[in-house]
Amino acid sequence: MDKILEVTSEIHKLHPQIPLVYLTYFNPLFSMGLESFTEELKILVSKV
Numbered sequence: 001m002d003k004i005l006e007v008t009s010e011i012h013k014l015h016p017q018i019p020l021v022y023l024t025y026f027n028p029l030f031s032m033g034l035e036s037f038t039e040e041l042k043i044l045v046s047k048v
Helices: 002-014 026-032 034-046
Strands: none
Touching: 002 034, 026 034
């Protein structure tokens, strides 16, 4: 998940007008930790 969030950030820097949608199973989110995942998303969204 860390790499996906990193790549998402890079894509957004290059093409902020393109909306991104990701589909995933719950296991990657669960293994990362739901709190960690939501914090990472908050950081990513705050850069928008």
